[in-house]
Amino acid sequence: xxxxxxxxxxxxxxxxxxxxxxxxxxxxxxxxxxxxxxxxxxxxxxxxxxxxxxxxxxxxxxxxxxxxxxxxxxxxxxxxxxxxxxxxxxxxxxxxxxxxxxxxxxxxxxxxxxxxxxxxxxxxxxxxxxxxxxxxxxxxxxxxxxxxxxxxxxxxxxxxxxxxxxxxxxxxxxxxxxxxxxx
Amino acid sequence: xxxxxxxxxxxxxxxxxxxxxxxxxxxxxxxxxxxxxxxxxxxxxxxxxxxxxxxxxxxxxxxxxxxxxxxxxxxxxxxxxxxxxxxxxxxxxxxxxxxxxxxxxxxxxxxxxxxxxxxxxxxxxxxxxxxxxxxxxxxxxxxxxxxxxxxxxxxxxxxxxxxxxxxxxxxxxxxxxxxxx
Numbered sequence: 226x227x228x229x230x231x232x233x234x235x236x237x238x239x240x241x242x243x244x245x246x247x248x249x250x251x252x253x254x255x256x257x258x259x260x261x262x263x264x265x266x267x268x269x270x271x272x273x274x275x276x277x278x279x280x281x282x283x284x285x286x287x288x289x290x291x292x293x294x295x296x297x298x299x300x301x302x303x304x305x306x307x308x309x310x311x312x313x314x315x316x317x318x319x320x321x322x323x324x325x326x327x328x329x330x331x332x333x334x335x336x337x338x339x340x341x342x343x344x345x346x347x348x349x350x351x352x353x354x355x356x357x358x359x360x361x362x363x364x365x366x367x368x369x370x371x372x373x374x375x376x377x378x379x380x381x382x383x384x385x386x387x388x389x390x391x392x393x394x395x396x397x398x399x400x401x402x403x404x405x406x407x408x
Numbered sequence: 409x410x411x412x413x414x415x416x417x418x419x420x421x422x423x424x425x426x427x428x429x430x431x432x433x434x435x436x437x438x439x440x441x442x443x444x445x446x447x448x449x450x451x452x453x454x455x456x457x458x459x460x461x462x463x464x465x466x467x468x469x470x471x472x473x474x475x476x477x478x479x480x481x482x483x484x485x486x487x488x489x490x491x492x493x494x495x496x497x498x499x500x501x502x503x504x505x506x507x508x509x510x511x512x513x514x515x516x517x518x519x520x521x522x523x524x525x526x527x528x529x530x531x532x533x534x535x536x537x538x539x540x541x542x543x544x545x546x547x548x549x550x551x552x553x554x555x556x557x558x559x560x561x562x563x564x565x566x567x568x569x570x571x572x573x574x575x576x577x578x579x580x581x582x583x584x585x586x587x588x589x
Contacts, residue, residue: 262556333563337556374519378447381515381574388570392563 235269236277241338247305286310321353417451421459429487468492503535
C-alpha cells in the first residue's frame with residue numbers, strides 16, 4: 226500500500242471549482258490560467274489541470290456527470306465534486322497555513338475559494354491568527370537580541386509577519402461590520 | 409548601450425568586491441545561504457562566477473592578481489574599478505522602484521550601506537515617499553473593489569504598510585546612538 230500524497234494547492238483549486246459548479250477541463254483550465262479568476266492567486270497550466278482531474282477522479286473526489294459537445298473535436302466530459310470530495314475540501318479550507326511564507330499564496334487561495342463558495346471564513350482566520358501571533362512574538366524577541374544585518378533582516382520579517390495579523394484582523398473586522406450592518 | 413540593469417546578485421558581488429578584492433571562491437562563500445548576506449540574497453557558486461564575468465565585461469571590476477589555489481589552478485583576484493564603485497554608489501542611493509522588490513533589493517542596499525558605513529537616510533527618505541504613495545493608491549483601490557479582489561488588495565495593502573513601518577523603523581535614530589548620547 227502506498228500512502229496517498231496530500232493534494233497540491235492547484236488540485237484543491239480544481240476540486241473547489243467543481244464543487245461550485247460542474248465543469249469540463251477546458252473551462253477549468255481557463256479559470257486556472259494566469260489571468261483567470263483563480264489563476265491570479267494560484268495558476269495551473271492546462272496539462273496540469275487535466276492531470277489534476279485524473280487524480281481527483283481516481284481518488285473518488287470528483288466523478289463524470291455527463292458530456293458536453295465540443296465546439297470542434299470530441300465531446301468534453303463534465304465533472305462534478307462527489308460528497309467525499311466536498312467534505313475533504315471543506316476540511317482543507319478550514320486548515321490554517323503552516324508557514325508564514327506560504328500565506329501570500331496558500332492562505333489567499335483558501336480565502337478566495339471560501340469567498341467564491343459563499344462559506345464562512347472566520348474559522349480559518351481564527352486558526353491562522355493563532356498560528357501567526359506566536360511568530361510575531363518570537364521575531365520581536367529575536368530583534369531585541371540582534372544587530373547589524375541580522376537586525377535589518379529580522380525587522381523586515383517582523384513587519385511582514387505583523388502584516389499577516391493586520392490582514393487577518395482587517396478581514397475579521399469586515400465580517401463583524403457586515404453582520405452589524407445586516408442586523 | 410541598451411545594457412540590462414544588473415541583477416541583485418550581480419550588485420551584491422560588486423559591492424563585496426568594492427569592500428575588498430577577492431577571488432570568486434571567497435565571494436561565493438559570503439553569498440552562500442548560510443553566509444551573512446545569504447539571509448537576504450544567496451547566490452550559488454556558478455552564478456557568482458557568471459556575475460564576475462558580467463561585471464568584468466562591463467569593466468565594473470578587473471583582475472588584480474592571482475592567489476595560488478589549495479588544489480588546482482591559481483585563482484584570479486578581482487577588485488572594483490572606479491567606474492564600478494561609482495555605479496554602486498548610485499545604486500545604493502536610489503530607492504527601489506517596486507514594492508515587490510523591497511524584500512530583496514532594499515534589504516541588500518541597507519546591508520551594504522551599513523557595511524560601508526554610509527548613511528542610508530537619504531535613500532530611505534526617498535523610499536518612504538514612494539511607498540506611502542503606493543499605500544494611498546492601494547487604499548483607494550481597495551475601497552472601490554469587491555469580493556476576491558478586495559481580499560487580494562487588502563493583502564497587498566497590509567504588506568505595503570509593513571514595508572512602510574519597516575522603513576520608518578530604519579529611519580528612527582538607533583537605540584545604540586541614543587544610548588551613546
